[in-house]
Amino acid sequence: xxxxxxxxxxxxxxxxxxxxxxxxxxxxxxxxxxxxxxxxxxxxxxxxxxxxxxxxxxxxxxxxxxxxxxxxxxxxxxxxxxxxxxxxxxxxxxxxxxxxxxxxxxxxxxxxxxxxxxxxxxxxxxxxxxxxxxxxxxxxxxxxxxxxxxxxxxxxxxxxxxxxxxxxxxxxxxxxxxxxxxxxxxxxxxx
Numbered sequence: 001x002x003x004x005x006x007x008x009x010x011x012x013x014x015x016x017x018x019x020x021x022x023x024x025x026x027x028x029x030x031x032x033x034x035x036x037x038x039x040x041x042x043x044x045x046x047x048x049x050x051x052x053x054x055x056x057x058x059x060x061x062x063x064x065x066x067x068x069x070x071x072x073x074x075x076x077x078x079x080x081x082x083x084x085x086x087x088x089x090x091x092x093x094x095x096x097x098x099x100x101x102x103x104x105x106x107x108x109x110x111x112x113x114x115x116x117x118x119x120x121x122x123x124x125x126x127x128x129x130x131x132x133x134x135x136x137x138x139x140x141x142x143x144x145x146x147x148x149x150x151x152x153x154x155x156x157x158x159x160x161x162x163x164x165x166x167x168x169x170x171x172x173x174x175x176x177x178x179x180x181x182x183x184x185x186x187x188x189x190x191x
Contacts, residue, residue, distance in 0.1 A: 040096065049080035052106055058117050063180045070180075078143065083180065084128075086138050098131070122184035129173050137172035144172065 013021060042048060050056040060080070064070050069078040086092050111117040111124075132139070146166050151159045161175060177183060 040092070043096070043099075044081040044085055044092075046079040046081065049084075054106065054111050054117060055080075058111075058114065059181050062182050067180050078180075082142070083139050086135065087142055088138075091135065091138060118185070122186045125177070125181075125184045125187075129177060132173040133171060140172035140176075 016024075050060045063080075069083070071077075085095050105111065109116075111120055146162060149162060151162055154162065164170070165175065177187075
């Protein structure tokens with residue numbers, strides 16, 4: 001009788017040597033890993049972020065119209081993934097898993113019109129602020145750190161605020177909501 005599938009999978013190959021199978025497995029692993037990383041990096045481009053009209057016509061439009069992260073004296077630009085996708089591999093993968101919910105809502109048409117977007121804007125912003133608060137504004141800190149700021153060169157109000165932030169263990173998003181996008185209607189005063 002013919003051996004079962006499980007037994008055949010566990011038994012050594014009669015055609016290929018163990019070295020050949022190992023090398024083929026390694027090559028296949030490199031190809032799969034390379035393809036996966038390529039796909040992840042393609043989804044970390046601003047062009048991907050604004051490929052759906054919901055983002056292009058709403059938050060991207062606001063960001064590209066006179067924000068310091070889009071146009072400034074130094075010519076350095078922070079793009080969508082710079083602010084919304086962590087650079088480190090583990091947090092980046094967690095963010096990608098979270099983003100699958102956003103793709104579901106794209107498919108459902110939850111925010112496919114300006115009116116639907118504005119109706120959900122506060123909830124979407126609060127979700128993002130909560131995420132950034134939980135990771136200590138990791139994406140902001142890829143470029144900005146309190147320790148590297150020269151508070152003596154800051155305006156008095158900014159100097160005082162940053163000193164208080166250090167003292168109170170606050171993070172960027174605690175004070176800088178609306179830095180790249182309009183603040184949602186209906187925000188509480190403490191937001």
